[in-house]
Amino acid sequence: MIRLEDINKNFNGKSVLKGISAEFLPGVINLIIGASGGGKSVLVKSMVGLEVPDSGKVFFNDLDFHNLDYSKKQSLRKEIGMLFQGTALFDSLTVEENVEFPLLMFSNYSKEERMDKVNSCLAKVNLVNVNKKFHSEISGGMKKRVGIARAIVMDINYLFCDEPNSGLDPLTARVIDELLKEITQEYHITTIINSHDMKTVKDIGEHIFFMHQGQKWWEGSRENLPMGQASNPELNAFVKASF
């Protein structure tokens, strides 16, 4: 479970996150949706420690992330996986080495144990026979899968995905969505996905947060999305524009 308490963030005097409070539960797909520039990426970066909020707190269960001492923060970090928008695969490493990397740095497994783990993660994301390829030699959808495999290789409890569908064709996008849902349910992890893709909302969204100009504008389940109601014109406009 992840809980946000009144997160605020400014860049050069411009307020990008305005008093965001929220709770994200494990085992379900938590979707943060909203137009580009609404602050979704900054919010996720504030949760994983790539940005530090100006005020507010981020709790992982009961741990106040930004106020943990160094070693506690390091051990919490091992429970966090992240899939980056551009996948952020290490381009000097092969597919296999990319997935192995977190284990190499932080586990005491032997080479065989690491390779077992790597191969089972690659199988989990349906990637076979690409172990020795470099990231420039595989397709966009495959890169996302490698990114997912690298994110989950450490037995994580929290998974963050920034626009997992960006740059993918619609079919591949659905496959990645389903994969994320399957992983979330099977491992019962807290998954937070940034997206501006309404298809994702319809297919796998369970708990939905709509961000608008740095604020949490609406929150609820997919069934309660106020389709066509006059009460929330900003959300309506976003939903409508996607069809």
Place this chain on the structure above:
Amino acid sequence: MSFFTEIGRYIIFMSFVFKRPDRRKVFYNMLMREMNLIGIDSLLVVVLIAIITGAVTTVQTASQLTADTGFLPPNLFPLELVGSVVGSSSILELAPTITCLILAGKVGASIASEVGNMRITEQIDAYEVLGINSAGFITLPKILAGIIVIPCLIIISNFLLILGGLLAAKLTGVMTIDQYINGLRSSFVSHYVEVMLIKAFVFAFIITSLSAFQGYYTKGGALEVGEAGTKAVTRICVTILALDLVVAKLFL
């Protein structure tokens, strides 16, 4: 951004770089990779430049010493002097400085764009999310590799500069090989070699650290990565020449 803010940022960056590496084995592999990239890939250009520069210096110095300007009687200086001028200036100036200016263009630009690319493709963020000190993880192997390999390149360059001069003497006939070698021998100062090595280490550190710094703070896209490369080269060259003077003043 002002000159002093940049220096401040560089110092802060370096304070992150010098922390103990997380995993020895991983660090060792990265170090080997960097030594290959810096050393092997630059060897050919360093060799070529050294031989040519040595030859040119010999021919030109000979011409300068024998030129009839009407001010001094011609043939006032023995031709041996050419050997000693080429020898001393190779050790003191040409080997460390020319080599490092070349390496600024080759190694510096490639490190800056490599690290810049890691920044814009979020690879640096990926390290940070894992809890890895990205500045150190990326930069320390490069600096260490530079400090090991670049002085070797400079020593090689030094030999080839002198060899280039010798070849020029033989091929153009401006002087005999005996004259050249006698000149070299008679004016050898071993302290100059120490100064050369000091320059080698200082310049190696500047080339690798300044280029990584420039790449690390890249913002934007492919265009900015290219800019980081060019900026790194200019800054490294200016810094090297400034420090060249400082080292010369301090140690000669």
